[in-house]
Each structure stands twice: as structure tokens, then as C-alpha cells.
Amino acid sequence: xxxxxxxxxxxxxxxxxxxxxxxxxxxxxxxxxxxxxxxxxxxxxxxxxxxxxxxxxxxxxxxxxxxxxxxxxxxxxxxxxxxxxxxxxxxxxxxxxxxxxxxxxxxxxxxxxxxxxxxxxxxxxxxxxxxxxxxxxxxxxxxxxxxxxxxxxxxxxxxxxxxxxxxxxxxxxxxxxxxxxxxxxxxxxxxxxxxxxxxxxxxxxxxxxxxxxxxxxxxxxxxxxxxxxxxxxxxxxxxxxxxxxxxxx
Amino acid sequence: xxxxxxxxxxxxxxxxxxxxxxxxxxxxxxxxxxxxxxxxxxxxxxxxxxxxxxxxxxxxxxxxxxxxxxxxxxxxxxxxxxxxxxxxxxxxxxxxxxxxxxxxxxxxxxxxxxxxxxxxxxxxxxxxxxxxxxxxxxxxxxxxxxxxxxxxxxxxxxxxxxxxxxxxxxxxxxxxxxxxxxxxxxxxxxxxxxxxxxxxxxxxxxxxxxxxxxxxxxxxxxxxx
Numbered sequence: 001x002x003x004x005x006x007x008x009x010x011x012x013x014x015x016x017x018x019x020x021x022x023x024x025x026x027x028x029x030x031x032x033x034x035x036x037x038x039x040x041x042x043x044x045x046x047x048x049x050x051x052x053x054x055x056x057x058x059x060x061x062x063x064x065x066x067x068x069x070x071x072x073x074x075x076x077x078x079x080x081x082x083x084x085x086x087x088x089x090x091x092x093x094x095x096x097x098x099x100x101x102x103x104x105x106x107x108x109x110x111x112x113x114x115x116x117x118x119x120x121x122x123x124x125x126x127x128x129x130x131x132x133x134x135x136x137x138x139x140x141x142x143x144x145x146x147x148x149x150x151x152x153x154x155x156x157x158x159x160x161x162x163x164x165x166x167x168x169x170x171x172x173x174x175x176x177x178x179x180x181x182x183x184x185x186x187x188x189x190x191x192x193x194x195x196x197x198x199x200x201x202x203x204x205x206x207x208x209x210x211x212x213x214x215x216x217x218x219x220x221x222x223x224x225x226x227x228x229x230x231x232x233x234x235x236x237x238x239x240x241x242x243x244x245x246x247x248x249x
Numbered sequence: 250x251x252x253x254x255x256x257x258x259x260x261x262x263x264x265x266x267x268x269x270x271x272x273x274x275x276x277x278x279x280x281x282x283x284x285x286x287x288x289x290x291x292x293x294x295x296x297x298x299x300x301x302x303x304x305x306x307x308x309x310x311x312x313x314x315x316x317x318x319x320x321x322x323x324x325x326x327x328x329x330x331x332x333x334x335x336x337x338x339x340x341x342x343x344x345x346x347x348x349x350x351x352x353x354x355x356x357x358x359x360x361x362x363x364x365x366x367x368x369x370x371x372x373x374x375x376x377x378x379x380x381x382x383x384x385x386x387x388x389x390x391x392x393x394x395x396x397x398x399x400x401x402x403x404x405x406x407x408x409x410x411x412x413x414x415x416x417x418x419x420x421x422x423x424x425x426x427x428x429x430x431x432x433x434x435x436x437x438x439x440x441x442x443x444x445x446x447x448x449x450x451x452x453x454x455x456x457x458x459x460x461x462x463x464x465x466x467x468x469x470x471x472x473x474x
Contacts, residue, residue, distance in 0.1 A: 061338055062474035084341040095336035097327070099268040111260035112340035114253075140271075156336070 012037045012164060012195050013058065018067035020053050020219075027053040029219040030067065035197065037163075040190045042206035042227075043199040044235075045216035046245050051199035054216070055168045058197065059089045072163060085113070087164045088157035092172035094149040095156070098142035102133055102152050105141060106159055113160035120159075127155035131185060147178025154185050165189055167198040171205070183209065203232040203239065217243050254349070257342045261350025265324070266357065275323050279316040279362045286312040287366065291373045305376045306434035310427055312366060313387075314394060317359045318416050321398040324355055325406040334403075338472065348468040352399045359391040376438055382450075386433045389453045393426030393460055400464040404471050426460070429453040 013035035020028040028050045035041055043051050056062040057069060060080045068075060074082040089095075096105050103124055110120035128137045131151035141149060150170060157165060167186070171179050186209060190196055200206055206213050207227050213235060215223035222242050227235075239245075269275050290308045294301040328334040328351070337347050367387070370378045398419055405414040420427075429452045436446035 056474065059339055061335055081341045084339060087339070089335070089339055091332055091335070093332035095332045097264065097268055097333060098331065099272045099327075100264065104264075104267065108260060108264045109336065109340070112257060112337065112342055114256070114341075 010036050012039075012072055013197070014068075014070045016068045018057070018069055019065045020050075020057060020062065021065045026219050028057070031219075031221055033214070033221060035195060038190075038193050038195055039212060040186075040196040040210045041198070042210035042213045043197060043216065044201070044203070044206060044213060044223075044239060045199075046243050048218075049216040049243075050219040051216055052168055053219075055089070055166045055197065055199055058164070059087055059166050060084050061089075085160070086162050087166060088160070088162035090150070090153050090157050090165065090167045090170045092169045094141075094153045096141050096149060096152060099140065101138050101140055102128060102144075102155075103137045105152065106156060109156050110159055115160065123159055123161075124155075127159055130158070130188075131155045132181065145178075146173045147175060147181070150174060150178065151181060151185070154182070158189065163195060165194050165196045165198075167196065167200075169199055169201070171200065171202065203236045207232045207235055215239060215242055254343055254346045257346035258350045258353060261337075261347065262353045262357070265351070265354035268327070269358065275320050276358050276361055278323070279320045279358065280365055282319055283312050283316040283362050283366050284369065286315065287370060287373060301374060302376055302438075303435070305370060305374045305378065305438055306431045308374075309366065309370060309378065309434060310390065310431045313359065313363055313390065314420070314423065314427055315416070316362050317355075317391070317394045317398055318419060320358050320362070321355055321395070321402040321419075322406070322412055322415055324351065324358070325399070325402040326411070329406045334472070344469040344472065345465050347472075348399060348403075348465060351403075352395055352464075355399050356391055356395040359395055360388065363387045363391055378438070380437070382437050382446075383434060385450065386430055386437070386453070389450070389457055390426060390430035393430070393453065393457045394423055396457065396460045396464050397423045397426070400468055400471060403468070425456045426453065429456060 011034045013033065015031050015033040018028055018031040019026065031054070043054065045051050053062065057064055057076070058071065060076055060083050063077045070076070071083045072086050076083050100108070106124040106127060107120065110124065115123065125134070128134045131154055133148060133152060133155070136144070136148065141152065144152065170182060174182060183205070186196060198210070207230055210227050212226050213223070214221060223238060287308060291301070294304060367379045367383070370376070401419045401422065402415055405411045405418060408414055429449050433446055433449035433453060436449060
């Protein structure tokens with residue numbers, strides 16, 4: 001896939017002393033982080049540790065209180081429009097219109113990303129095939145199961161071919177089959193060169209899919225290590241040791 | 250690649266209209282509420298023909314105002330509940346274009362309900378409500394309500410008490426629109442000279458412009474975290 005044109009180093013995501021506070025309550029404390037192009041990073045941590053806040057900052061949905069944040073060489077929030085064109089966000093909510101069909105949803109978002117009509121239609125068809133929804137493309141989203149909605153959400157996210165995929169607990173509410181399908185889609189996106197940052201509570205999945213795991217606790221980065229040579233039990237032990245909480249394997 | 254302002258606005262309006270044509274939730278509930286309101290006012294003022302005829306302007310605008318509030322709540326709730334506003338904010342598009350798209354959609358729905366109301370009020374209140382200057386008043390009044398309402402509904406829809414909060418916040422802010430629209434409508438219906446009511450039309454247009462500028466500027470700050 002083509003690389004972001006503003007990059008001057010191998011890191012696609014860089015944060016320096018990144019702070020986010022809601023009033024007097026700090027959600028992220030002086031976070032220094034560097035994520036390489038094409039890397040798959042699993043973001044772990046207990047509820048309230050700052051995972052979602054970090055993803056919202058990376059997505060440009062929230063502004064830092066202080067510190068710097070660059071994606072693809074562009075600084076947020078100053079160059080937000082350039083950043084937005086190269087990121088995609090999958091949330092635990094589907095971010096889809098239930099009264100529209102899958103195809104209409106993708107067409108709407110394709111228009112927001114200024115995809116030319118021909119390219120848009122081709123990508124919609126390819127996207128629906130990729131997530132196994134080609135036959136249900138003209139059905140209303142409200143008739144979809146939770147798993148189907150999440151697959152469509154992935155298709156929406158990949159529609160504009162973003163360099164960075166941000167996933168905020170994408171497995172929430174999915175059954176085993178839907179989770180396996182999502183595993184396949186994420187593995188494929190990673191193989192295609194997308195940089196993936198996924199917030200999750202699942203150690204097994206983090207070790208299996210990601211190249212690197214980060215653990216956040218009370219807004220600080222407390223663990224940063226590659227997953228190579230690590231198993232879920234070892235990671236769970238580290239997690240419990242650092243956070244004082246039992247992990248969901 | 251960024252989408253042009255106009256393309257974004259058209260995409261949002263097209264999406265809102267298509268979703269509404271399919272569900273008919275928004276215009277349906279607004280129209281039903283408006284119909285019930287004018288019927289209740291008609292019954293309540295039945296015995297006093299003069300009071301009924303003089304109150305037509307007020308009844309029309311109170312009904313349009315409350316029906317608009319109903320529609321605005323639903324329109325923005327659709328964006329908030331499934332997180333769709335975030336999905337739009339993720340796209341490389343202008344925040345002002347998102348506001349304008351939602352505003353035009355809300356205006357279209359308010360106008361549809363207003364246009365349904367005018368012939369009904371002509372029948373029920375025996376007044377010639379369906380006339381060109383009143384259509385202009387409806388357009389400007391609905392524009393004012395939709396402008397203020399789209400901004401305020403974006404704020405209140407994030408709260409638990411959004412259904413009750415929006416009218417409490419919106420009605421005082423929209424008072425200049427309501428007052429000038431009522432005065433304009435009443436003067437036109439009374440058959441006064443053009444110079445008598447033209448000033449109210451001008452005031453309504455100026456209030457609309459002020460609100461449009463303010464709301465365009467403020468929208469980005471309202472949706473910001």
C-alpha cells in the first residue's frame with residue numbers, strides 16, 4: 001500500500017509527553033510512544049486506564065491537553081484533515097445507520113472520503129465480499145446481527161484504504177464465529193501493510209495477533225514489549241503484576 | 250483527498266432524507282404532533298371566533314416550534330446513539346459542512362411539516378394562511394429554528410435528559426425568531442399595508458443571518474472534546 005507522503009522516519013505514530021485531562025482529572029499522563037509503519041500493537045489495561053482516550057486522540061476525535069502527537073508525519077490537531085484521511089476507526093459501536101442498507105452506508109461514507117463514483121462502487125463491492133456480506137449488501141443494517149454489523153464496520157473503515165487502523169474493543173458482543181472472522185480480517189489488514197492499534201482486554205488475542213503489547217495503567221504506559229516468544233499466560237502474569245487486577249484471557 | 254463543502258452537505262442531506270423516507274419516524278411524529286396541536290387549539294378557541302382568528306399566527310408558530318424541537322431531538326439522536334457523529338467527524342471534511350448538512354436536513358423536515366400545516370389551518374381557522382408572504386415567513390422562521398436547534402440539539406443530545414433539556418435551552422434562544430415570525434404572520438393575515446409588516450420580515454432575516462454565523466462558528470467548539 002502507498003505510504004503517507006509526510007513521513008520522515010519509520011514511525012507512523014509518535015507521541016511526545018502527551019497529556020489529556022478532563023477538567024482536573026488526568027486521563028493520559030505524559031505518554032511517549034512510537035509505533036512503526038505496518039506494526040500491529042495491542043493496547044491493554046483495566047477500564048479507565050486511558051486506552052479509549054488514547055485511541056480518540058489518535059483518531060483526531062479529541063484534542064490533547066498538552067504534548068505532541070503526529071500521525072504519518074502530520075501533527076494533530078493542527079493538520080487534522082490530512083491525518084483523518086489516513087486513519088480508520090472500528091469501535092465497539094458499529095458507527096452505522098440502521099435505517100440504511102449496507103451498500104447505502106458505505107456509499108455515504110465513500111462520499112465523505114471523496115472517493116470518485118466508479119472507485120467507490122468498486123470498493124463497496126470488494127469490501128462487502130471481503131467481509132462476507134456481498135449477498136446481504138442491499139439489506140437494512142438493522143436486520144444484521146451484531147457480528148455482521150461489526151464486519152460491515154470493518155468494511156466501512158477500510159473503504160478509503162487508511163494507513164492506520166484504530167480498534168477500540170472491536171470484539172465486544174461478538175460470538176466465537178464472528179470473532180474468528182474478525183481475527184481473519186485483521187490478520188489480512190496487517191499483512192496488507194496497515195498499521196493496527198487495537199485496545200482489548202483479551203491476552204490470548206493480543207499475543208496471537210499483535211507484534212507488540214502495551215499496557216496502560218492510570219494514564220501511564222507501564223509495559224511495552226514485543227509479543228515474540230511470549231504466551232498469553234506470561235502476559236497475563238505481567239498484567240496482573242503491574243495493574244494488580246486479574247486479566248481476561 | 251478532502252471532500253468539498255457542497256459535496257459533504259449534499260451527502261448528509263441525501264442520507265438523512267433517504268433514512269427518513271424509509272423510516273418516516275421523524276416527519277411522521279412531527280406531523281402528528283402538529284396536527285393534534287392545531288386541533289386542540291381549534292377546539293379550545295371554538296367559542297370565540299375573533300380570538301381564534303387573531304391567534305392564528307401564534308398557534309402556527311408555537312406548533313412549528315414544538316414540532317421542530319421534536320424532530321431535532323430525533324435527528325441528532327440518530328447521529329449520537331450509534332456513534333455516527335463520530336464516524337462523520339473521522340472523515341476529512343469540514344465541521345461547518347457537517348453542521349450545514351444537518352441543518353438543511355432539519356430545515357427540509359420542518360418545512361414539510363409547515364407546508365402540511367398551512368392548508369389545514371386555512372380550513373380549521375377560516376383564514377387565508379396559504380399565501381406567498383406567509384410561505385416566505387415559514388421559510389425564514391423554520392430556518393431560524395433549525396439553525397439554533399441543530400446547534401443546541403448537538404449539545405443536549407449528549408445528555409441523559411435530552412428530551413426535556415432541548416426545549417428549555419432552545420426556546421429562550423429562539424425567542425427573537427418566534428416573536429418576529431408571529432408578528433409578521435399576524436400582520437400579513439390582518440391585511441395591513443406592506444410597510445407595516447415588511448420590517449418584521451427584515452428583522453426575521455437579520456436574526457437568521459446572525460444565528461447562522463454564530464452557529465457555524467460555534468459548532469466546531471460544541472463537538473470538540
